[in-house]
Amino acid sequence: MDLVFTNIVNGLMLGALYAIVSVGLTLVFGIVKVINFAHGEFLMVSMFLVYLVTTFFGVHPYFSLILVLPAAFVMGMLVQRLLIEPLQNSDEHIMIFATVGLSIALINLMLLIFGPDILNTPSSGLRQPVNIGSGMFLTGQLNILICAIAVVGGIHLFLTRTQLGRSIRATGQNRSAAQLMGINVSWIYMVTFGIGAACVGLAAVLIAPLYPTSPEVGQYFVLLSFVVVVMGGLGSITGALVASMIIGLVDAFAGFYLGANVKDLVVFGIFLLVLIFRPQGLFGGARNLSHVS
Amino acid sequence: MPSQKQTTRAPALLRALGVDNSADMRGTLYVLLLLAALLLTPIVVGDDFVYHVFITICLFAGLATAWNIVGGFAGQLSLGHAMYYGIGAYTGMILVNAGITPWIGMFVGAAVSAVVGVLIAYPCFRLKGPFYALASIAFLEVFHVLAIELKWLTGGATGKMVPLQVGWEWMIFRERLPSLIIVFGMLCFTLVVAQVIRHRRLGFYLIATRERESAAVAQVIRHRRLGFYLIATRERESAARAAGIPTVRVRIYAAAISAALVSILGTFHAMYLTFIEPDAAFNLVFSIQIVLFALVGGIGTVFGPLLGAILLVPITEISRGLLGASALGLHGFVYGVILMLVVVFMPDGIVRVLPQRLRAAMDPEEFDDTRGEALDDEAMGEMHPESVKTGERPPVGREVLRVDHLVKNFGGLAVTQDVSLTLREGEVLGIIGPNGAGKTTLFNMLSGFLAADGGSVAVMDANGNVHQPQTPADFVGLGVGRTFQIVQPFASMTVEENIMVGAFHRHPGVDAARAAAREIAEELGMARYLHEEARNLPIGGLKRLEVARVMAMRPRILLLDEVMAGINPSDLLEAIRLIKAIRDTGVSIIAIEHVMRAVMDLSDRVVVINSGAVIAEGDPETVVRDEAVIEAYLGKEHGNA
Numbered sequence: 001m002d003l004v005f006t007n008i009v010n011g012l013m014l015g016a017l018y019a020i021v022s023v024g025l026t027l028v029f030g031i032v033k034v035i036n037f038a039h040g041e042f043l044m045v046s047m048f049l050v051y052l053v054t055t056f057f058g059v060h061p062y063f064s065l066i067l068v069l070p071a072a073f074v075m076g077m078l079v080q081r082l083l084i085e086p087l088q089n090s091d092e093h094i095m096i097f098a099t100v101g102l103s104i105a106l107i108n109l110m111l112l113i114f115g116p117d118i119l120n121t122p123s124s125g126l127r128q129p130v131n132i133g134s135g136m137f138l139t140g141q142l143n144i145l146i147c148a149i150a151v152v153g154g155i156h157l158f159l160t161r162t163q164l165g166r167s168i169r170a171t172g173q174n175r176s177a178a179q180l181m182g183i184n185v186s187w188i189y190m191v192t193f194g195i196g197a198a199c200v201g202l203a204a205v206l207i208a209p210l211y212p213t214s215p216e217v218g219q220y221f222v223l224l225s226f227v228v229v230v231m232g233g234l235g236s237i238t239g240a241l242v243a244s245m246i247i248g249l250v251d252a253f254a255g256f257y258l259g260a261n262v263k264d265l266v267v268f269g270i271f272l273l274v275l276i277f278r279p280q281g282l283f284g285g286a287r288n289l290s291h292v293s
Numbered sequence: 294m295p296s297q298k299q300t301t302r303a304p305a306l307l308r309a310l311g312v313d314n315s316a317d318m319r320g321t322l323y324v325l326l327l328l329a330a331l332l333l334t335p336i337v338v339g340d341d342f343v344y345h346v347f348i349t350i351c352l353f354a355g356l357a358t359a360w361n362i363v364g365g366f367a368g369q370l371s372l373g374h375a376m377y378y379g380i381g382a383y384t385g386m387i388l389v390n391a392g393i394t395p396w397i398g399m400f401v402g403a404a405v406s407a408v409v410g411v412l413i414a415y416p417c418f419r420l421k422g423p424f425y426a427l428a429s430i431a432f433l434e435v436f437h438v439l440a441i442e443l444k445w446l447t448g449g450a451t452g453k454m455v456p457l458q459v460g461w462e463w464m465i466f467r468e469r470l471p472s473l474i475i476v477f478g479m480l481c482f483t484l485v486v487a488q489v490i491r492h493r494r495l496g497f498y499l500i501a502t503r504e505r506e507s508a509a510v511a512q513v514i515r516h517r518r519l520g521f522y523l524i525a526t527r528e529r530e531s532a533a534r535a536a537g538i539p540t541v542r543v544r545i546y547a548a549a550i551s552a553a554l555v556s557i558l559g560t561f562h563a564m565y566l567t568f569i570e571p572d573a574a575f576n577l578v579f580s581i582q583i584v585l586f587a588l589v590g591g592i593g594t595v596f597g598p599l600l601g602a603i604l605l606v607p608i609t610e611i612s613r614g615l616l617g618a619s620a621l622g623l624h625g626f627v628y629g630v631i632l633m634l635v636v637v638f639m640p641d642g643i644v645r646v647l648p649q650r651l652r653a654a655m656d657p658e659e660f661d662d663t664r665g666e667a668l669d670d671e672a673m674g675e676m677h678p679e680s681v682k683t684g685e686r687p688p689v690g691r692e693v694l695r696v697d698h699l700v701k702n703f704g705g706l707a708v709t710q711d712v713s714l715t716l717r718e719g720e721v722l723g724i725i726g727p728n729g730a731g732k733t734t735l736f737n738m739l740s741g742f743l744a745a746d747g748g749s750v751a752v753m754d755a756n757g758n759v760h761q762p763q764t765p766a767d768f769v770g771l772g773v774g775r776t777f778q779i780v781q782p783f784a785s786m787t788v789e790e791n792i793m794v795g796a797f798h799r800h801p802g803v804d805a806a807r808a809a810a811r812e813i814a815e816e817l818g819m820a821r822y823l824h825e826e827a828r829n830l831p832i833g834g835l836k837r838l839e840v841a842r843v844m845a846m847r848p849r850i851l852l853l854d855e856v857m858a859g860i861n862p863s864d865l866l867e868a869i870r871l872i873k874a875i876r877d878t879g880v881s882i883i884a885i886e887h888v889m890r891a892v893m894d895l896s897d898r899v900v901v902i903n904s905g906a907v908i909a910e911g912d913p914e915t916v917v918r919d920e921a922v923i924e925a926y927l928g929k930e931h932g933n934a
Contacts, residue, residue: 083633090636097585100372101629101632101635103629104581104626104629105630105633107625111625112621112622112626262438265438268438276420
């Protein structure tokens with residue numbers, strides 16, 4: 001029983017981690033209709049930025065948010081403006097290659113600059129363990145959980161309650177109609193991409209003190225993000241949150257009982273089953289951003 | 294012009310490879326020169342590093358060509374092809390350890406890969422674009438983990454050496470030349486396979502099933518349909534199925550062939566490197582590299598991937614050779630940047646920016662005619678109405694299609710309620726009704742695209758036997774052809790190729806299908822536009838192309854879904870004549886139509902449908918005076934007035 005509880009706590013913490021990483025991915029997919037294969041690299045670059053700011057200024061990692069958040073936002077906007085927008089009307093496969101290319105370029109650019117070594121952002125007490133019964137987690141993990149829920153709630157409110165959010169949703173539902181209503185679609189896409197990237201920037205600030213930073217770190221997270229985002233129903237933010245928790249729990253239990261490698265087998269097995277049998281996601285896409293009423 | 298090209302015919306052997314005429318023969322010569330250079334340069338230079346670069350070129354060119362069969366021809370973007378490379382490499386290594394030569398091992402690996410390819414292709418064939426890519430990545434990861442976990446078989450995460458037995462028998466050599474000869478042979482074999490597929494029925498079918506579509510259509514689908522990317526854009530697939538293409542089987546063949554070819558190269562490479570580990574064999578970046586070469590060269594062309602590899606491999610290999618470890622990540626960075634630049638500035642690859650003569654050489658079929666300027670309506674209007682042959686009308690014969698009490702519900706909405714009708718041989722049955730009456734749903738049930746919830750559709754074959762077909766393929770087999778209300782051309786294929794896809798239904802051979810397609814085009818006055826890409830046709834031309842494609846199947850029963858909608862008055866007259874001409878050849882026709890002039894003029898009988906039920910039936914003059922019909926169209930008050 002204690003073991004089960006430990007794993008549940010672990011699973012929820014992992015789930016929160018996946019959730020905070022995938023929110024931006026699902027937002028961008030829901031609105032811009034692009035699967036950003038370079039999403040993980042946004043995270044990776046942001047984590048390097050957190051490392052640099054933290055070590056250079058000697059501040060608490062969370063302070064780097066002031067710099068990382070706008071930087072990620074601008075990075076997202078630029079990618080949309082310079083890479084995605086020119087391809088908006090091309091074949092699907094072109095869009096995939098564009099983001100895959102961006103991903104490879106960013107990984108290797110960081111490899112060129114920083115080398116293959118792992119960098120550790122100072123943890124500044126965020127690795128302090130908290131015990132609840134047999135369950136144990138780090139304060140930093142708890143912060144991730146809180147932020148994940150807050151971000152999902154915040155984005156939901158933003159999309160449903162603000163004029164900009166409504167414009168974003170309108171654009172996601174029907175680009176041409178939105179354009180006819182006087183919405184600057186190109187700008188909306190840039191803002192959406194920026195917000196998506198900013199979410200990853202926030203994730204990076206939260207993750208960097210807990211996990212080592214390396215050029216490949218994005219790859220690890222992005223595969224799981226795809227799993228979560230597809231399971232939750234592409235473009236569904238709340239769906240992604242629920243799916244993150246499910247995958248987090250699966251991850252924790254499978255990892256504990258079956259071992260680290262087999263765990264991946266289980267996760268990808270589930271992913272494939274979902275892709276093949278329920279490509280619209282576990283929740284039927286009802287929460288899809290383009291539908292949200 | 295094609296007629297001039299045909300003056301010189303190629304020898305039979307070359308013709309089997311799809312080399313038809315003098316232009317193609319010149320193209321073949323260029324390709325052969327390129328291949329000869331690939332083989333001879335390192336032999337002449339004699340340097341070990343140069344050998345290595347050229348072996349790597351051949352390897353990647355072969356891998357990219359094989360990938361292209363699935364990724365380019367069929368448009369399924371696999372990012373997991375390293376998995377077949379890995380299977381080939383591991384199978385070869387394991388069997389060598391068991392004392393079996395890689396010459397056998399590579400075929401065992403190919404067989405395993407082909408089976409895996411089929412097992413993956415079957416459940417995934419509905420996935421499109423990014424979803425197929427994601428699924429292929431996940432499968433690659435699964436194999437990666439398996440290679441690490443099955444230690445007894447694979448040696449686990451640390452990898453395993455191939456026993457160093459030197460000699461031809463073991464495919465391991467002290468010099469580089471034999472390796473070059475082997476991989477060069479494999480490359481040539483792969484190219485020949487790709488070339489043959491491209492110029493056979495399978496190639497046409499693959500291209501017809503791929504989802505590439507004109508930008509405008511993509512735009513509409515991308516933004517209009519929800520769940521759009523996910524499940525096959527059904528419309529696109531339906532055009533292929535309506536043309537009688539076994540879409541699943543075609544893709545499975547392609548997947549198996551592509552996997553087997555990649556696997557064979559994998560076995561070779563394992564022997565060349567003499568060491569394999571899971572991280573290198575089942576590597577996502579390796580997969581992406583394969584795709585990169587194909588993309589840079591020109592996706593979907595036969596020789597594009599070869600060009601891509603020839604151009605890119607030396608750059609990266611040389612930079613790696615010169616800068617070594619000091620530039621870790623440099624070649625990856627270069628690849629990534631090139632990938633982005635290519636998709637933004639020349640998404641169709643190098644092949645498309647080559648001078649025209651060379652371009653035709655690289656892919657004669659696709660670039661048969663590259664003038665490519667869009668036709669305007671005026672040009673289409675010049676199609677010769679007089680070219681439609683009219684004959685004597687045969688008498689209306691026995692019943693060929695019977696619909697009994699058909700019912701269809703979408704959720705709680707009864708779209709079709711108890712519809713019964715019959716069609717006789719040589720008859721034209723018009724179906725009219727207000728928007729949303731359920732006409733197209735009825736058509737979908739009459740062609741197997743939708744299963745009815747109740748009732749039956751019976752089709753009589755040529756001998757008078759009664760059948761109850763279920764799938765689109767069954768209907769096509771019985772000679773039921775259909776068009777779609779929203780035209781569905783295979784946009785990147787030429788008019789001739791579009792019609793050929795229909796003609797393959799009766800003529801499996803390419804030459805016969807081409808001849809049949811030309812004949813149809815002639816009959817329908819489209820002969821001038823044979824080599825125009827379908828995406829360049831205006832709407833009137835596309836509607837006509839739909840008819841041409843279905844007529845190439847020589848259907849006995851023709852279902853026309855609003856072929857008159859949206860065409861200009863002069864084209865309308867022409868279209869009416871066209872349908873009469875088709876009728877006069879003994880084809881039975883059911884036409885959904887809103888253009889009353891056409892309905893009145895063409896139909897022997899008219900069925901009026903409203904809210905899913907038949908509200909009137911009879912000859913056209915009687916039906917249009919029917920009160921229920923007037924009410925359905927104009928509302929109750931007008932009906933009384």
